Amino acid sequence: MEIHVGIDFGTSFTKAYMYNLDLDEPALIDLRSESQSGSPYLPSLLWIDSNDMISIEQPASGCPRKIEYFKMALANQLIGSDIYPTCNIKNKPYFLYCAFYLAKIMSIIEIFIKRKYSAYLRKENIDISGSVGIPVAHFDSPIKDVYEKIIAASSFMKNLIGDREPISRIDEFYSESLTHSKDERFTAIPELYAEAAGIISDRHTPTGVYTIFDIGGGTVDGASFYLEKRNGNSYVNFLTAKVEPLGLEIVANRIVQAGIEKTMPDARTLLYKSETISNQSIDSLKNSLHQLTAKVIVPVKKKNPDAFHLADSIPISICGGGRLSQWHKAVILDTYTNFKHKNCNIPPYKLFDLNPYYGNIPAPLLHRYTIAIGLSIPPGYGPEIIGFPSQNPEFHQTNKDANLDYDEIQREIYGD
Incomplete structure (x- = not known):
């Protein structure tokens, strides 16, 4: 079974949508954990505590610091004050933050899909690929290479990390990912191309x-x-x-x-x-x-x-x-x-x-999901x-x- 996922990695929120090629079935992906309520998308937010442990949910102890708008650092447009770990690392901390966050998103998506299609897993494998959106202006510039390295590192470590990890371990995984061949299943796609795909599909x-x-x-x-x-x-x-x-x-x-x-x-x-x-x-x-x-x-x-x-x-x-x-x-x-x-x-x-019915998403959420929907269109189909x-x-x-x-x-x- 082939499933293509669209990941709209936003500055403030991240959204995901999928398309099942075998069943011709689109679906919104709920990124919330069982303990979370509210909307099905997640804030693009991380926490790092005094022991340099990083997580997407706020820890109960350890004097955690909140890391916001970390995606902006990929284009050297960081908003607010720098938040750095206290330990020595080889790679840029904000690259590691982005890679860890995106890896967790990929892991959550994989769990969601396997639960949704659990009945099929007894008979066949599920092949998951995905497109991650980046600004058109960055896609058409050297910054594209930075995004592609982040995506490759995220794909590499998504099944190796837990909910909380020492930043030093993420640093090691990131460095190791640079020595491996790129995972072609996950690629960078211009965000507004994804939006355009929805417009011109008619x-x-x-x-x-x-x-x-x-x-x-x-x-x-x-x-x-x-x-x-x-x-x-x-x-x-x-x-x-x-x-x-x-x-x-x-x-x-x-x-x-x-x-x-x-x-x-x-x-x-x-x-x-x-x-x-x-x-x-x-x-x-x-x-x-x-x-x-x-x-x-x-x-x-x-x-x-x-x-x-x-x-x-x-x-x-x-x-x-x-x-x-x-x-x-x-x-x-x-x-x-x-x-x-x-x-x-x-x-x-x-x-x-x-079209207000585009993507079979409730109207109040549609404006947030147009890019994720477009990204879920498999390469070669749009x-x-x-x-x-x-x-x-x-x-x-x-x-x-x-x-x-x-x-x-x-x-x-x-x-x-």
Whole structure:
């Protein structure tokens, strides 16, 4: 029996979804332990105690320290203060944190699947493979190699570790994994490709440019791609991709620091309810999100000159755990007016949503699982990626108009 798993390793939360190829059966994977209640996804959170023992559940003793947002360290964008073990280790501590956490997730998934299909285990083996999502911008950069090493180390140690482990042992497993051949069953896949796969799975989806923003806890990940159809097959060409630390938790934390709200829950509620927040500190984040949006959309003009000329609007999908943030949504959509994109012959933005029944997931959870669902599509079954931003050069005007061309791009991306 073949099962392919999609793991959305998020900055704040991690989600998993699976597809059984033999039974043609998709299913949400519940990552909770028997003692846990609440949602079926897990916080991307670790604990390390005074004895350098690491775990995903808070230990009852040992003066544990909480490790948050450790995924951000893979791209050198660590949020908050460094938390290091006291013992000597050979590898970077945050690489070890990520590898241990992902290994535990893989182990939990394997246990879930074997329980779900226990009746089949008497007759046949279950072959589990998986795709782990990473930002498109990181997939198209040297950071991809870091993620692949983390995934390989996690796959190597997933059946060797317990619920609590000394960080020194994780360090040894990590070093040993680097000497072994890579486990080809678990691979890195661009997160927004997975989201795109869900959008274009409908055969009626027309050719053209599509833009996606994944609002996570730590980051906002954006990309524009061109959907092409030939001979009944779909092809995705990523034209732009950007990722910045502008996620829900980052903005909520700034709201608390600015004294607008006293607690993080109140700050999140404000983001969910308010499209505008008048504060100089928040305005700087607003401008950064405007610029990210522009950097995802504007260069499409130069990379595929006909794309906007033939379109009457730019379809924009907003997904991720922070999708319900009215502030994020409003800032992204307001970029069109704020940066005067109409004057630059850029079509209006048009918000669109996925099919509410996509993935057979309850509607309140769908926005969190769109990437995990797409990642569960086995390699070779989804649309083919034929290009990334680095492979798509911009087409500029003649040398005579080079300065005007450059000025236009600067204005469109950074505002007047």
